[in-house]
Amino acid sequence: MTSAGPADFLNRLEIECPVVQAGMAGGVARGELAGAVSAAGGLGTVGMMAPTAFASALKDAHRRAPRRPVAANLLVPFIRQAHVRACVDESAALVVLHGGVAPRWILRLRERGLTVLVTIGTRQQALQALAARADGLVVQGSESGGHLLGVQPIQQALPEVLQAVGDTPVLAAGGAAGAQDVRRLLDLGAAAVVAGTRFLLTEESRAHPDYKHRLLDAERTIATRLFGVGWPLRHRVIANGATERWCASDDLGPPIARLASRASAPLGRIVPLGAMGALARVQRVGLPFFSPALPLAGMAADSVDRCALYAGDTVRRLHDVIPAALALERLAPG
Ligand SMILES: Cc1cc2nc3c(=O)[nH]c(=O)nc-3n(C[C@H](O)[C@H](O)[C@H](O)COP(=O)(O)O)c2cc1C
The missing domain is CATH 3.20.20.70 (Aldolase class I)
Structure with missing residues (x-):
């Protein structure tokens, strides 16, 4: 082809x-x-x-x-x-x-x-x-x-x-x-x-219903490295508790999160994808170590502030x- x-x-x-x-x-x-x-x-x-x-x-x-x-x-x-x-x-x-x-x-x-x-x-x-x-x-x-x-x-x-x-x-x-x-x-x-x-x-x-709901009101997105444990790429997301806590002065997130993202890059080849979901269940807004997992229907309501809310700029429209x-x-x- x-x-x-x-x-x-x-x-x-x-x-x-x-x-x-x-x-x-x-x-x-x-x-x-x-x-x-x-x-x-x-x-x-x-x-x-x-x-x-x-x-x-x-x-x-x-x-x-x-x-x-x-x-x-x-x-x-x-x-x-x-x-x-x-x-x-x-x-x-x-x-x-x-x-x-x-x-x-x-x-x-x-x-x-x-x-x-x-x-x-x-x-x-x-x-x-x-x-x-x-x-x-x-x-x-x-x-x-x-x-x-x-x-x-x-x-x-x-x-x-x-x-x-x-x-x-x-x-x-x-x-x-x-x-x-x-x-x-x-x-x-x-x-x-x-x-x-x-x-x-x-x-x-x-996607979790509250995630969808937040998307409907979103006016801006940011590209961040905050959700990079095991996946060292940037992600485009809308704001939530995690980004408000850690990306207030730099969209990319604090140096410690970026370091963790780089250091954990080989994880993907070792641990199965499901482990990212497990990490998502224990990550906390107060600790700058976030997996790339996103909130799904059926997850706890607070997952919407602890997980990445992916969205592109089209969300504004x-x-x-x-x-x-x-x-x-x-x-x-x-
Ligand atoms: C919620 C969400 C999850 C995504 N997950 C993946 C993925 O697993 N694999 C992939 O190739 N791209 C993924 N993307 C990126 C899309 O492939 C695509 O590049 C992007 O959505 C296009 O921009 P748009 O969101 O403005 O339509 C994801 C995008 C969103 C919004």
Whole structure:
């Protein structure tokens, strides 16, 4: 697929609407959300979880969207061979990687017949991903919510990457709240547009109800390293108890938190993803050591102040929690 070009990319996926729901890890984007988006004609994505839950969420998404493509998202430091097996067994239409260019995993996924897209933030990372034989790229703008590789707004990052990678399909992530945003990115040359925050604010997303509620009132986001234990990337979040306590003078968070984030980077390769959820249950607003786990439905109410409230800048323009099919309809470029 490497030299196939954007139009062919959509044809192969057989999606009616060039909008991809971002895979959101930790249990936010399960079969319910991914299945609803795929059934409505977009491309739904199951976010990363422990391998068994991940496999059953892919199966569930396919059950909800029979004969439609469903994608899978994997966070590089936490990938295990069982995730690869789940993608193969459950026929993931695409596997989107985030959190680094990992030639070993790209190779293993491709050897099993899967199509692999790598998320990047810069032109240099784009070239690294292609050298590692990624089938395509997701370029992430700095306004994106959640795990953040983007360093420039998508309107600047996308043309730069497109210029560097020729015919390779490039998806654009960041800043898509409505149809006009999607149209603008397609006109710039994106093969499809990835939206996270819009789909976070849907009935099918498993984010904690209070988290969704806070998103509706949010007026600003910050990019921080505060939620970096075991995952040393920046994250774009809205304010909560943890950021108010630790990011008042510097959005990135205090030096001790950044040090802990760097020092704990190898953890992802050693401990399973589920351990991050366990850490989330014990972390406290008063201690600057926070995992990247986010508050899910069913967690205690105070998790909304102790865990990361991921959101992109689009949050300022999104004011409702709606069914995923309606979110897709509002993003559809026509
Ligand atoms: C709640 C949330 C969780 C996210 N988790 C992931 C993830 O697990 N893997 C990933 O590749 N990207 C993740 N992202 C980033 C998205 O893939 C995408 O780049 C981003 O949502 C696009 O910007 P937008 O939020 O403005 O639509 C997440 C984003 C959000 C909002």
